[in-house]
Each structure stands twice: as structure tokens, then as C-alpha cells.
Amino acid sequence: MTTNTVVSVSGLEKTYGKANERQYTALKGLNFTVDSGEFVGIMGASGSGKTTLLNMLSTLDTPTKGDVVVNGHDVTKMRGNQLADFRAQEVGFIFQDFNLLESLTAEENIGLPLALKGTPSKVMDQAIHEVAETLSIADLLQKYPAELSGGQKQRVAAARAIVHHPAILMGDEPTGALDSTSARELLDLLTTINEQQKMSVLLVTHDPFSASFCQRILFIKDGQIGSELRRGDQDRSTFYQGILNELGTFNE
Amino acid sequence: MLGKLALAGIKNRRRDYLVLLAGLTMSAAIFYMFANLATNQAFLKANAAISSANVIFGFGAVLLILITVVYIMYANSFLLSMRQHDYGLFMMLGATRKRVGELVFLETLILGTLATAIGLVLGLLMSKFLVGFLLNMLGLHLSHLTAVYVPAIVATGVLYVGLFILASLFNLIKLTRTTVLKLLHSDELANQPKVKPLRQMVQGVLGIGLLAAGYWALADIKALQLLAIPIGLVTITLGTYLLFRATILMVIRALRHTGWAKKHLNGFLLGQLNFRVHNYTRMLTIVSLLFAMALGAITVGSGYHRQLPMMAEKIGTYTVAVHDKTAREQKLIDQLHIAHQATYTQKRQGKTVYYNASELTATPVELRAHSNSGNMNDQKLYTESLTKFKKSGISDLDFLSLALGKVGAYAPKILTAKQFAKQSGTVVMVTTVRVKNLQQDLPALKKLNKLETARFSQPGTMTVGNYQNYEMMLAFFGGLEFIGYFLGIAFLAMLASCLMFKILSGAPGDQRRYRMLYKVGVRQSLMRHGIAKEIGILFLIPGIMGVIDVLFGLQMFKPLMAAPMSPYLGIGSTFLIFIGLYAIYYLITLALYWRIVLPQAPND
Ligand SMILES: Nc1ncnc2c1ncn2[C@@H]1O[C@H](COP(=O)(O)OP(=O)(O)OP(=O)(O)O)[C@@H](O)[C@H]1O
Numbered sequence: 001m002t003t004n005t006v007v008s009v010s011g012l013e014k015t016y017g018k019a020n021e022r023q024y025t026a027l028k029g030l031n032f033t034v035d036s037g038e039f040v041g042i043m044g045a046s047g048s049g050k051t052t053l054l055n056m057l058s059t060l061d062t063p064t065k066g067d068v069v070v071n072g073h074d075v076t077k078m079r080g081n082q083l084a085d086f087r088a089q090e091v092g093f094i095f096q097d098f099n100l101l102e103s104l105t106a107e108e109n110i111g112l113p114l115a116l117k118g119t120p121s122k123v124m125d126q127a128i129h130e131v132a133e134t135l136s137i138a139d140l141l142q143k144y145p146a147e148l149s150g151g152q153k154q155r156v157a158a159a160r161a162i163v164h165h166p167a168i169l170m171g172d173e174p175t176g177a178l179d180s181t182s183a184r185e186l187l188d189l190l191t192t193i194n195e196q197q198k199m200s201v202l203l204v205t206h207d208p209f210s211a212s213f214c215q216r217i218l219f220i221k222d223g224q225i226g227s228e229l230r231r232g233d234q235d236r237s238t239f240y241q242g243i244l245n246e247l248g249t250f251n252e
Numbered sequence: 253m254l255g256k257l258a259l260a261g262i263k264n265r266r267r268d269y270l271v272l273l274a275g276l277t278m279s280a281a282i283f284y285m286f287a288n289l290a291t292n293q294a295f296l297k298a299n300a301a302i303s304s305a306n307v308i309f310g311f312g313a314v315l316l317i318l319i320t321v322v323y324i325m326y327a328n329s330f331l332l333s334m335r336q337h338d339y340g341l342f343m344m345l346g347a348t349r350k351r352v353g354e355l356v357f358l359e360t361l362i363l364g365t366l367a368t369a370i371g372l373v374l375g376l377l378m379s380k381f382l383v384g385f386l387l388n389m390l391g392l393h394l395s396h397l398t399a400v401y402v403p404a405i406v407a408t409g410v411l412y413v414g415l416f417i418l419a420s421l422f423n424l425i426k427l428t429r430t431t432v433l434k435l436l437h438s439d440e441l442a443n444q445p446k447v448k449p450l451r452q453m454v455q456g457v458l459g460i461g462l463l464a465a466g467y468w469a470l471a472d473i474k475a476l477q478l479l480a481i482p483i484g485l486v487t488i489t490l491g492t493y494l495l496f497r498a499t500i501l502m503v504i505r506a507l508r509h510t511g512w513a514k515k516h517l518n519g520f521l522l523g524q525l526n527f528r529v530h531n532y533t534r535m536l537t538i539v540s541l542l543f544a545m546a547l548g549a550i551t552v553g554s555g556y557h558r559q560l561p562m563m564a565e566k567i568g569t570y571t572v573a574v575h576d577k578t579a580r581e582q583k584l585i586d587q588l589h590i591a592h593q594a595t596y597t598q599k600r601q602g603k604t605v606y607y608n609a610s611e612l613t614a615t616p617v618e619l620r621a622h623s624n625s626g627n628m629n630d631q632k633l634y635t636e637s638l639t640k641f642k643k644s645g646i647s648d649l650d651f652l653s654l655a656l657g658k659v660g661a662y663a664p665k666i667l668t669a670k671q672f673a674k675q676s677g678t679v680v681m682v683t684t685v686r687v688k689n690l691q692q693d694l695p696a697l698k699k700l701n702k703l704e705t706a707r708f709s710q711p712g713t714m715t716v717g718n719y720q721n722y723e724m725m726l727a728f729f730g731g732l733e734f735i736g737y738f739l740g741i742a743f744l745a746m747l748a749s750c751l752m753f754k755i756l757s758g759a760p761g762d763q764r765r766y767r768m769l770y771k772v773g774v775r776q777s778l779m780r781h782g783i784a785k786e787i788g789i790l791f792l793i794p795g796i797m798g799v800i801d802v803l804f805g806l807q808m809f810k811p812l813m814a815a816p817m818s819p820y821l822g823i824g825s826t827f828l829i830f831i832g833l834y835a836i837y838y839l840i841t842l843a844l845y846w847r848i849v850l851p852q853a854p855n856d
């Protein structure tokens with residue numbers, strides 16, 4: 001494994017259901033890698049196993065077979081606290097439903113990953129304000145999630161996901177609950193973060209528009225990587241067209 | 253179809269329902285036991301000493317009803333919190349409000365009726381065994397205490413079913429008035445109380461003032477008489493509520509801006525508390541009062557239990573007097589821890605008992621000083637010279653009683669050794685024993701006393717010795733002691749369940765929050781500690797307030813427990829036991845909460 005690979009998945013299998021129950025194999029031997037600093041999209045029909053894959057990568061669930069290495073850690077070998085610490089330090093998440101704690105202010109929500117690490121409060125304040133500037137939510141910090149719009153919530157969630165500089169940022173349909181303007185803003189922000197901070201991004205989506213912000217797209221079909229599309233130096237709208245074409249053939 | 257769906261929902265949460273049912277059942281059982289004691293006329297009449305405590309019973313009943321109302325309210329809110337998401341879903345799927353309303357109504361009512369029925373059966377059994385056990389443990393006998401008492405059954409049934417009908421109506425109205433969306437997302441709604449410093453200052457000061465007034469009212473019960481209790485209850489309730497409102501929120505706010513809040517889950521903990529404290533103020537107030545009443549009742553009960561022997565000890569001069577002791581009696585005497593022992597020879601002739609002067613000089617008769625201070629501790633034992641004794645001590649009641657028979661039946665006369673030897677009459681050897689600690693020797697004394705009374709008891713004879721004083725006082729105060737224990741245990745059970753239900757009704761919402769924390773990478777152990785702290789604080793606040801209430805409130809019993817008794821004597825051990833029981837409730841709540849709330853990691 002080279003040092004500039006941040007995610008490496010080989011022979012990944014996931015079967016749901018216990019041995020004596022009805023079983024369903026969602027992933028059937030998946031192989032792929034993500035380079036450090038890459039912006040990768042994962043697409044596929046509903047039920048094709050995108051969320052399942054992301055859950056394996058983020059250790060929310062365990063694979064039935066195969067290896068998953070994230071930033072040099074073999075996540076399949078980790079247990080208990082190691083898993084929790086891995087999630088807290090190595091990955092940042094953005095969820096479709098924001099996953100913000102409504103009993104905390106935006107600031108406290110963003111600071112959570114740092115608090116878990118035991119970061120001194122001065123360092124913490126500075127990190128929060130930096131990331132808030134980047135995502136232009138500095139004036140929202142004292143508000144509670146209930147007082148924010150969907151787009152604002154998602155930006156707060158994004159801030160929380162990157163405040164501790166994780167090795168990789170993962171998102172499962174982060175634009176799913178947003179209107180098109182908010183979605184576009186978020187995607188622009190993700191692109192900025194990816195470019196400026198060289199943070200790797202892995203984005204699960206079924207929306208071609210969102211996918212067009214990626215550098216490379218993996219299409220999942222029948223629990224395997226069906227095909228792959230690279231943006232290269234195409235501009236976004238050309239790439240978007242390319243994705244639509246690919247989806248057309250892919251779904252046939 | 254909808255009925256089936258609802259049933260499936262209940263099945264999914266059968267363990268939570270079991271907790272709910274168990275709590276309600278216990279509550280109904282306790283209520284029945286109390287109603288049985290408080291309303292059973294035959295029992296009350298047969299225990300005259302208790303009927304003086306009739307007022308206390310009546311008061312206890314009122315309190316218990318109030319608590320039951322509150323309790324059912326909390327249990328109901330727990331039920332509602334479990335179900336509203338399901339009901340919201342049904343409505344979204346197109347079920348009419350009317351149909352869903354019917355379901356809610358039925359569900360609440362069925363659960364309530366079931367709990368009442370099981371509770372009554374349990375209450376009957378508990379009346380039979382638990383009350384017997386408690387009386388046995390306290391060494392009391394209360395006559396005419398039957399387990400089955402129809403009016404009490406009716407009272408319990410009517411109250412509980414009535415309350416459940418109200419609860420069902422409340423649920424019905426609540427569910428049909430709330431929008432579907434609110435039902436679906438009920439536990440996500442943030443409730444951020446605003447802080448108004450000036451107002452809170454005023455509230456705080458007012459709260460402390462009211463508390464002080466309440467404590468004063470209780471301490472001044474001699475002047476205020478029974479009025480002290482309602483005054484105290486109202487002022488302390490309001491005072492506690494205002495104090496909690498004013499301070500808890502401020503403390504949380506202040507802590508939130510410290511560095512401490514930015515470590516680990518502390519910020520989350522404060523956020524949670526802040527988020528809930530508004531809801532919790534009322535509950536914490538009620539619980540702190542219940543805590544105080546339970547602890548107070550048990551403290552007073554056990555105070556009597558511990559202190560009656562002490563008081564009895566200070567009345568007379570010897571513990572028992574044994575006449576012509578048998579071998580068996582001697583054996584029992586040998587078991588006692590003796591502080592003072594004397595044996596005198598009596599010769600009885602006609603209406604006179606003769607004593608030997610040389611014996612009385614060798615071991616002078618102990619006498620008890622009279623004091624005007626009202627403090628029995630000042631009534632010390634002393635002896636006097638024979639000449640003096642002939643003038644004053646000889647008419648001491650305890651000395652007269654040694655002659656057995658009615659007071660005044662025999663006149664004592666002291667003869668010189670020579671005269672005594674010549675004097676004819678029936679010879680009786682009387683041994684007086686004073687033990688070091690009455691409490692310690694109670695079992696042996698009880699046997700000894702039984703043997704003595706079996707041998708010499710005639711109608712109209714004077715009771716002899718402090719042990720008999722103790723038995724008399726037990727008959728008189730024992731009822732109070734029993735009520736104290738009983739109410740204490742009942743209040744504790746209810747208060748802890750109130751707290752438990754209130755806390756558990758927050759669990760479904762927390763489930764989601766802890767799931768989020770889990771995803772963000774919070775260690776399981778950190779979440780466990782966080783929950784333990786949060787619930788611990790919710791238990792601690794009313795606990796501390798309750799202890800303070802009791803410490804002041806015990807003043808109320810000063811007139812009843814005059815020196816050498818004191819409501820404060822030896823309360824440490826009672827407090828410890830009580831706090832131990834309270835801690836057990838905390839641990840149970842915590843375990844339940846962990847089970848409901850903590851996300852299961854895939855590897856575990
Ligand atoms: N916990 C589970 N138990 C059993 N089967 C599951 C479980 N989770 C997912 N599956 C199945 O695995 C397959 C993949 O699900 P997954 O959630 O990964 O799909 P997805 O690609 O994210 O779909 P979508 O675009 O609709 O979100 C589906 O067929 C689903 O039914």
C-alpha cells in the first residue's frame with residue numbers, strides 16, 4: 001500500500017442476516033482505492049449497497065469478509081474503543097439527516113469531536129471559528145439546530161465533520177434533504193475544502209448533479225463496482241452529461 | 253387492523269410496558285395497604301393509642317392521594333412518550349383522529365385497570381405478610397388488623413380507575429389536538445428556556461424566604477398547632493420550586509461557559525440538563541418533598557424505636573424486680589448486663605412489709621432525683637442515708653411497689669437487724685436489677701417479665717420496673733412508630749418511581765441522541781459515564797433538598813419526642829439506610845436507561 005492511498009478496499013463482502021435466518025448479500029467482493037486528496041463519488045441504484053459500503057468504511061457496521069484499510073488502519077481488526085476513537089479522529093461524517101444534537105448550540109455541536117479528544121478550550125475555540133469562517137456560519141454559532149434552516153444545519157454538520165482535520169470526509173447523500181441552492185452551496189464548499197485542505201472526500205449520492213462535483217465516480221451494481229468514470233480535465237457540465245450517459249447505459 | 257398494529261407496537265416494547273405496569277401495580281398495592289390502615293374502623297378503635305394519631309393517618313392519606321395523582325401523571329407521560337410516534341405514524345397513514353383517539357383511550361384504560369386489579373391482589377397479600385413482618389420486626393402488636401377490608405378495596409379501585417379514566421381522556425385530547433408532525437418529531441423539539449437574571453434573582457430570594465418561613469412554621473408547631481403542617485407544606489413546596497427554577501438553570505448556564513464544559517461529554521451533559529431542566533423543575537420539587545416526607549417519616553419511626561427504651565430507662569430506678577427468684581429466673585438474670593443489683597429480705601405480716609435496716613445500709617435503695625427542667629437527663633440516680641431514707645425515700649413509688657399488690661396495700665417498715673430477726677411473717681426475697689442498657693437486654697428482660705407476671709400478677713397490682721414502663725410506652729407510641737415506617741417506605745417507593753418514570757420518559761428521545769454520539773465516535777464508556785452523571789444529578793438534587801427539609805422539619809417532632817428523646821438522636825444510621833435504598837433506585841433507573849438508550853456496537 002502506498003502512502004498516498006487513504007482508503008483501500010479488497011474483497012469486501014457483506015451478508016445481512018444470521019446464518020439460520022434468511023440472508024441477503026448486499027456487497028459481493030468489492031475492490032477499490034481512494035487516493036489521498038481525491039474527491040470520489042459513489043453512485044448506484046437504490047438498494048445497490050451504497051449505504052452498506054459507507055457503513056463498512058466508517059466502522060458503523062462490520063464486513064462479513066474482506067479488508068478495509070482507512071488511512072493505514074485495518075478497520076476490520078478494531079474493537080470497542082478503538083472503533084469509537086477511529087470514528088472520532090480519522091473520519092468526518094455528513095449525514096442526510098444532519099445528525100446534530102438539538103440540545104447543543106451550533107458551536108458546541110461543531111466542537112464535539114475536539115472535546116472528545118480533550119483539546120484545550122483555547123485551541124478548540126480557534127479551530128471552531130476558523131472552520132466557521134470557511135463555511136460562512138460564524139454568525140450562527142450561538143443558535144440551536146431548531147433555529148437553523150436545512151442548508152444551515154448541513155453546513156454546521158460539515159463544520160463538525162472537518163473541524164478535527166480527519167483523513168477522510170464521508171457523506172451519505174448529504175444533499176438529499178436540501179433544496180437545489182443549498183445543495184449547490186454545500187457541494188461548492190466540499191470542493192473548496194477538498195482543494196484547499198487536500199482532504200479526501202467520499203460522497204455517496206444518486207443525484208448526477210451532486211456527482212458531477214467529483215473527480216472520479218464509482219458505480220455500484222449488484223454489490224460490485226460495475227464501472228468507473230473519471231472527470232479528468234472536463235468542465236463540470238460536460239462531466240455531468242457524461243454521468244447521465246453512463247447512468248443511461250448502466251441502468252439498461 | 254389498526255388495533256393489530258397498536259398491539260404489535262406494544263409487543264415491541266413489552267419490557268418497557270412491564271416496567272410501567274410493575275410501577276403502577278406497586279403504587280396501587282401501597283395505596284391499598286395504607287387505605288386499609290387508615291380507614292379500618294375496627295382496627296383504629298382497638299388501638300386507642302393510634303387513634304390519637306388519626307390525624308396523622310388522615311394527613312398521610314391526603315398526601316398519598318396527591319402523590320398518586322402526580323405519580324399517575326408521570327407514568328402516563330411515560331406511556332405517551334412511548335406511543336406518540338406510533339400514533340403519529342398511524343395518522344399519517346390515514347387513520348382518523350377519532351379511531352386513533354379510541355385506541356389511545358382504550359390502551360390507557362386497559363393498562364390502568366389491569367394495574368389496579370393486580371395491585372389490589374398484591375396489596376392484599378402485602379397487607380397480610382409485609383405488615384405482619386414489619387410489626388414483628390418492631391416488636392409491636394396491633395389488633396384487628398385484617399388484610400381484606402372492603403371499603404379500602406373500593407376506595408383504591410375507585411381512585412385508581414378514576415384517575416386512569418382522566419389520564420385516558422388527557423391522552424385522547426392531547427393526541428387529537430397535536431399535529432401529526434409534532435407527534436412524529438415530538439422528542440426532537442428543542443425547548444430552550446430564556447434566562448432573565450433579575451427575575452431569577454427575585455425568584456431565588458423569594459424561594460429562600462418561603463423555605464425559611466416553612467421551616468419556621470414547622471419548628472413552631474407548639475404555637476401553630478396543626479396549622480403548621482399545611483403552612484409548611486405550601487411554603488416549602490413553593491420555595492423549593494422557585495429556588496430550583498432560579499438556581500439550577502443559572503448554574504448550568506454558568507458551567508456551560510467554563511473550560512470544563514468543553515471536555516469530553518461534559519458539554520453534552522450540560523446541554524441535556526439545560527434542555528430538560530424546565531420540564532424537570534416541577535418533578536424535582538415534588539420528588540424532593542416526597543424524599544423529605546419519606547425520610548422524615550422513617551426517621552421519626554426509627555427514632556421512637558431506638559429511643560423508647562432510653563426514655564423508659566429514665567423513669568424508674570430499677571429495670572425489673574424479681575421475687576423469690578427461681579433457677580430459671582436466675583439464669584435469665586445472669587444473661588443481663590447489670591449496672592446495679594440489690595437483694596432485700598421482706599417479711600410480710602398483715603398490712604405491713606418489714607425490711608432489715610442492715611441490708612438497706614449495706615446496699616442503699618437507689619432513688620431518682622426530680623428536676624423541674626423537664627429534661628429527664630437531669631433526673632439522676634442517688635442514694636441517701638438510712639435516717640434520711642426513713643423520712644423521704646421510703647415513700648418512693650418504686651420502693652413501695654416492691655411489696656407487690658395494690659399501692660398502699662402494704663406499708664413498709666424498717667426494723668433493726670435484731671428486731672427483724674424476731675419479726676414473724678412470710679419471707680420473700682426480692683431482687684432489683686438495673687441494666688446498663690435496656691435496649692440491649694430486651695429479649696432476656698421480656699422473658700423475665702413474663703415469668704414474674706405469670707407468678708405474681710393480680711388485678712390492680714402496680715407495674716414494677718422500667719421494663720414494664722417500656723412495655724406501656726410501646727403500646728402507646730408503637731402505633732406512631734409503625735405509621736412512620738410504613739409511610740416512609742410507601743413514600744420512598746412512590747417518589748423513586750416518579751423519578752424513574754419521568755427520567756425514562758426522556759429515554760426514547762435520548763436514544764436518537766446517543767445514536768448520533770455513537771456515530772460521531774464517542775466511546776461506549778464515555779456515554780455510560782455521561783448518562784450516569786446526568787441521572788445522578790437528577791437524583792441528587794431532590795435528595796439534597798430533601799435531607800435539608802428533614803433536618804429542619806424534624807423540629808416539628810420536638811414536642812412529641814421530649815428529652816431524653818430527640819428527633820435528631822441517631823439519625824445518621826437511618827439516613828444511611830434510606831440513602832442506600834434511594835441509591836438502589838438510582839442504579840435500577842440507570843440500568844434501565846442504559847438498556848434503552850445505549851446503541852449496540854456491531855462487534856459486541
Ligand atoms: N440491516 C439490514 N438488514 C438486512 N438487509 C439490509 C440491511 N441494511 C440494508 N439491507 C439490504 O442491503 C441492500 C443494500 O442496502 P443499502 O442501504 O446499502 O442501499 P443503498 O444503496 O444505500 O440504497 P439507497 O440509495 O436507497 O439509500 C438493500 O437490498 C437492503 O435491503
Ligand SMILES: [Mg+2]
Pocket residue numbers: 050051052
Ligand atoms: Mg442509502
